[in-house]
């Protein structure tokens with residue numbers, strides 16, 4: 230560590246490094262790349278850490294390099310504009326909207342240097358916040374600053390996942406203590422059982438948007454309380470309910486301490502539903518009745534549910550909730566039974582206090598995350614509305630989307646700048662913008678696809694080389710890491726949480742058939758896998774082990790790779806660099822899925838079961854639908870789905886990819902690439918999604934039902 234002095238001319242460099250807005254602004258990224266490219270790569274793109282390790286010489290040089298300074302000034306001007314822009318979409322659409330929107334989530338995936346996310350839910354939350362900033366929506370995120378984050382994944386020689394927790398070094402992360410309007414570091418107290426637990430608050434900047442993250446690791450707290458926020462999804466049920474009390478009740482108190490008065494409260498998943506307890510209590514303290522307080526909370530609360538998998542909905546025994554809520558009631562105490570009834574739900578194993586039920590009964594508007602998931606949610610939670618028929622239940626659908634500036638590769642960005650209309654970035658959620666993708670010349674588009682595949686393999690090889698060099702792993706494991714992958718071969722990507730319903734092993738259903746595909750002379754197929762299993766999901770770990778065993782098995786000829794420690798960084802390379810993105814969940818358990826959207830916008834067509842977003846995203850020619858002709862019980866369904874998958878690969882995908890003209894260009898393939906980009910980018914962008922949240926939910930909750 231050199232901790233160089235920042236030259237006066239580059240005074241705002243630390244500010245630029247600490248505002249995660251840089252992650253989706255190419256000029257700001259360019260600033261750090263140019264400063265010291267090897268160090269940029271070595272720190273996995275962490276500019277806060279970079280600025281500590283950079284040599285004084287390099288910095289001084291940069292401060293007197295005219296070209297560098299132009300980029301630097303440009304990036305800072307753009308940052309100021311992003312923070313303060315007037316006339317944003319939101320301001321134009323809702324000129325008299327007042328207070329901010331509070332967005333509560335247990336995880337946020339913003340960048341790999343801030344490991345406070347596990348997977349899809351966090352990515353969705355992160356993308357939502359980034360897009361809200363781009364649209365000028367005054368959104369404030371509330372979540373946890375887990376000092377040990379989510380685990381890093383290693384894989385044993387036998388293929389078993391090992392979970393490594395690393396303490397985050399605050400000084401190397403883009404966070405800073407939140408300071409109250411009175412000028413003090415923000416610390417709040419949360420009642421937990423008969424004691425009071427303190428939480429300090431960290432601030433993350435994202436241009437116009439900010440996040441406040443709670444952290445109970447304070448000296449004043451008892452050792453076990455300091456550990457409460459240590460890990461994301463780390464502890465047992467008891468830890469979990471306590472975390473959720475801190476997030477919900479503590480989160481409301483953080484906003485009060487920071488002088489923030491939201492007009493809309495958005496609960497992203499049921500984890501934060503105790504927000505409503507604190508809010509009802511506050512309203513009663515101000516003289517309202519329980520009923521009018523509940524009505525007010527309903528009017529201003531928006532809830533998004535994210536999974537049809539029952540285990541994904543937190544439910545606790547009543548006694549556990551009562552124990553830990555003992556100190557939280559205050560004036561709400563006389564309505565305690567009424568409040569507890571709001572969470573009462575029997576999911577088949579007796580009545581429990583169910584966080585999703587609490588949210589469904591206290592939010593004025595609820596949505597699922599795809600059309601299909603909206604429908605599944607209305608059926609699944611029917612008992613909440615005993616007298617309301619299916620299609621009248623108050624659950625709408627807002628299909629997920631991905632933040633385009635975050636997920637689009639630099640290669641595609643450059644092509645779009647050159648071949649689309651000049652305003653394409655602003656108009657990227659307008660389908661008409663994408664007609665011009667058809668005009669990108671074949672050779673140029675193919676060049677970009679090849680470059681992206683090359684980057685992926687360079688990344689994979691470098692990681693394998695590091696393992697070989699630093700950890701002395703066996704040669705078989707170096708192969709399993711992907712070193713024998715062929716940069717010209719058709720590459721399927723499968724990267725997601727390892728869990729039963731996602732069926733990571735489906736493609737191995739008939740090994741001979743798969744081997745035929747992998748080893749076909751002159752038109753081989755290869756597969757790159759990545760993903761973590763939840764620490765408590767033994768089935769998921771078993772699937773991972775089975776996939777890993779194939780990767781090290783010579784029979785598969787080095788054409789199956791497993792890339793460990795899947796995170797945002799790995800995801801970027803994979804969704805951009807593969808040729809086809811494979812997704813084969815057991816329908817209808819995938820609520821939406823988003824990795825296929827990230828792939829499609831980069832010209833990587835989706836090959837998927839018609840579940841989640843693909844049920845509405847597949848147009849017939851922008852990817853492939855795994856559509857079995859018959860099925861029955863689980864085994865029969867797996868067999869039929871696998872059969873449909875093999876047929877698509879054998880008859881359509883492989884022949885199309887390898888059908889080349891005299892210049893070696895796969896013209897028919899590129900038609901898929903174009904249609905994937907043009908059909909998916911506008912409709913499954915976070916821009917379309919967040920506008921929909923704003924128009925359908927935020928504006929109504931804020932009492933602005935008539936946008937101009």
Ligand SMILES: *Cc1c(COP(=O)(O)O)cnc(C)c1O
Pocket residue numbers: 347348349350352724725726795796797800821822823824825827
């Ligand atoms: C996008 C993403 C996910 C979610 O992908 P799904 O398709 O929803 O499974 C999970 N993890 C990471 C790191 C991602 O980038």
